[in-house]
Amino acid sequence: MIEFNGSTSTQEKTLSVAPMLDWTDRHCRYFLRLICPSCVLYTEMITTSALLLGRDPERFLEFSNAEHPLILQLGGDDPAAMRMVAGMALAHGYDGLNLNVGCPSPRVQKGRFGACLMAAPDLVADLVAALGENGLPVSVKHRLGLDREEDYAVLRTFVETVAAAGCRHFIVHARNAWLKGLSPAKNREVPPLRWDWVHQLKKDLPHLTVEINGGFRDVATAMAQFAAVDGVMIGRAAYHHPMLLAEMERALGRREALPDPRVILRELIEYAERWGDTLPAPRVSRHLHGLRFGESGAGAWHRFLDTAETTENAASFLRRGLLLLRRTDQNIVTHGQ
Ligand SMILES: Cc1cc2nc3c(=O)[nH]c(=O)nc-3n(C[C@H](O)[C@H](O)[C@H](O)COP(=O)(O)O)c2cc1C
Structure with missing residues (x-):
């Protein structure tokens, strides 16, 4: 049962499209923007090393004006690198920065970032502090926890630690990341979804912006979340059924007809x-x-x-x-x- 959090305006609620590697490239985002003018778009995850050491960082950073509001999602574990990349994001006109603390892929684990950072809240705090130095809004996209540990107190401590470093916006993919024995795709299906933990987080830390992600495929279920949290992020369903985004806008009172x-x-x-x-x-x-x-x-x-x-x-x-x-x-x- 979702409890109402007291906010009446759906206008101030955020609808966003999840960052998806190999899917939400700039052409995809342009297409989604045509369908949904009000949603927040995210880039695919880009590593700080691709931006700082790669041959053609511009290829990752360029976007069309129509894509605003657009958030650059970053993967990495080095505060100094984050600081430099935040400067590049500011120069390119991004609307904000998001740190990936949810990706469980073996390649990302090798780099010791993504979901494994859930076990290092102090480092995440340093990363968000570095990202925020030039004034761009910073958010963190993370999981509930790691492997089979299911402890709400650990999740809350993670969020509180990172919030103390200045991050005010948390996007929670509402399931654990299992770091061993599960592919990234299975890691989006097998660990159980616990939306209620995200609702609890908002209740316990009402001063933070809490956005929920994971498993939303229809308007009614997604809309119901706005009673408990500040935002809903939709991934696979937005890609496979983009008109769902326009249906969400209609339900939020932001449009009347669906686009042709x-x-x-x-x-x-x-x-x-x-x-x-x-x-x-x-x-x-x-x-x-x-x-x-x-x-x-x-x-x-x-x-x-x-x-x-x-x-x-x-x-x-x-x-x-x-x-x-x-x-x-x-x-x-x-x-x-
Ligand atoms: C193809 C694909 C690529 C993804 N790449 C990323 C990524 O780059 N960064 C990230 O934070 N999450 C990534 N995700 C996870 C999504 O952002 C989202 O958290 C997940 O799909 C759960 O939301 P959904 O049930 O609405 O799809 C990816 C998901 C898919 C399907």
Whole structure:
């Protein structure tokens, strides 16, 4: 049972799309922004070493103005590196910084960051203090705990320790990270979800902004969270069914009608035209499978997207996609499906 926390305005509640490696790249984010003007977007996790030692950091940092509000998610364990990267983020115009304390992948564990930082709250405190030095808002995205240890007091101490270093915003993926024996994908399914722990956190630490993440797939369940916490972050469901974000905006009173997929596609074509031949079709098409989620034209749409070739630019491919959408929708009307 969710208890009401006393705040009446849904306008001040945050809806965000989770950072997802290999999924929420800039083209995906542009597409999601067309569908949902009000949600907060996050970059994929970028490591401080990729930004400081990599050959082409700009490739990771660049984004379109339309993507605002946009948060840069970082992975790393070195406060000095965080300080430098925070400067780069400020120069690029990001709206905030987020520290990844939730990723359980073996590669990330080798670097001793991501979810294993849950065991090092003092280091996380140093990292957020370094990130916050230039004034950009800082948040931490973390898990409930590590492996089989299920102790709410440990979670609360973690959050209190990090909050004491100046972080005011916590995004909680509401399950533990099991560091051994579970792939990252299984780590998003197997450890049990405990939304009630996140609700308790907000109740115990009401001065903090607490956002809940993990397992939200429908509007009613996600909307119910706003009675107990300040924000809801949606990951996989937002990618596979992006119109869910517009449905959430409607439920929050931020819009009336849902966007027309053909209008979204037209706007995406304008975006792709600005890139010309530098944007091959598959770099955009791969993110568009969810556009017709649950609709009768979905099968034809998937088959079309699967034909994208790197030899065609995205604008030209999407123009053909728009014709297909028009044709399918006409057939549906004509045949009364
Ligand atoms: C393909 C994929 C990549 C992900 N990459 C990241 C990442 O870079 N940083 C991060 O904090 N979480 C990452 N996650 C986890 C999500 O941000 C989110 O916490 C998780 O999927 C649970 O939310 P959901 O049930 O709404 O999907 C990833 C998830 C997926 C599916």
